[in-house]
Amino acid sequence: MTARAVTEATFEQEVLNNEKAVLVDFWAEWCGPCRAVSPILDQIASEHADKLDIVKLNVDENPQLAMKYQITAIPAFKVFEKGEVVKTVIGAKPKPALEADLAAYIS
């Protein structure tokens, strides 16, 4: 399962108004570590689909949101609950490390 893309147009609906916790992966095509970590996020997404939604936001195409959430390094992962950021993880990490960071939202 590949995490679906959100944009400035769909962000409110898909992320802010989502009933579930949502992890937004802020990424870009030119970011090597973003591409490297992407399959790991897809795995986490399919293994924990009942608890956590995982979506991708391209910072190149959606600069306003990148600015709003003060992204200065990617990949950056922000978990939203009821429209608020409750957790930020920065940088590509191996799956066990990411799972540990996200433990509160996937277990």
Place this chain on the structure above:
Amino acid sequence: MRDIIIIGSGPAGFTAAIYAARAELKPLLIASSVEIGGELMNTTEVENFPGFPEGIMGPDLMGKMQAQAERFGTEVVYDDVVSLDLEGPVKRVTLGNGETHEASALIYATGSAYRKLGLPEEEVLSGHGLSWCATCDGFFFRQKTIAVIGGGDSAMEEATFLTRFADKVYVVHRRDTLKASKIMQQRAIDNEKIEFIWNSEVAAIHGTTAVTGVTLRDTVTGEERGLDLDGLFVAIGNDPRTHLVHGKLELTREGTIHVEGRSSRTSVAGVFAAGDVIDPFYRQAVTAAGSGTVAALDAEHYLAALEDTASPEAAEIEAEAIDEGVAIDGLVRAR
């Protein structure tokens, strides 16, 4: 059990894989889970790798190396090594997913990791204005004022690259001359957005939720001064990644893995090392690739000797023959 496992997916690892695969050793290459391709994945144009007169993007070069290794039968695994058992004739490699792989020979080519400044603020501000990857994060510093710390090729490359986005890029270097190659130096010096701050090191990073500036200390006079910044990129060098082999393989004073002479043979029979993890000085894509070749040939030789006599002593005798100046090629052909 396999013949050979290669740990590392930079130029050393993939070149070793190309050679080992062409020797029909069916290598298994452990590429890591999120750092596949190694350091070159975070660089832009590579202009000094022979055979690419127009230059080639770092990630493209690594993609080609991987394709070449796979073409001859290298199996690539995207996981991290969590532990190693190097004693005895069977080398065991345990991965993050719990699997253990076994081989008669092991090539260790894990490269090096970015050196940190060693300041307490580093952890908190990392990713919040403090970055180790200009190609990843430069985009977020449009029209900002930033600094690059360091005086080598990577620092010059990053500073020059960052002028695409930033209005002003300071290069802070602890000496009054640069270690970078002349062409990279000149490119940075000629760039009007770049200003050099010589004989200075970072004593503190300012900011609670994001970087707002630094305290610079003059390395000659000890005098301190503040510098307002929106971002800070660190390129002060690398340290060999040896944490998995501490206490298992002999290391050098520089912290790299000790190898015998110009070979790749470590202090443990059947374990070979290549690339930045054995090289405190040159650290180039092409020297790492060359080093990977040496490791594959040494490993091939070791395996052949094992097979010939099924005794490790024989491998040592042949290894000594190489030390005495017998050409590897001659030995291999003679067989």
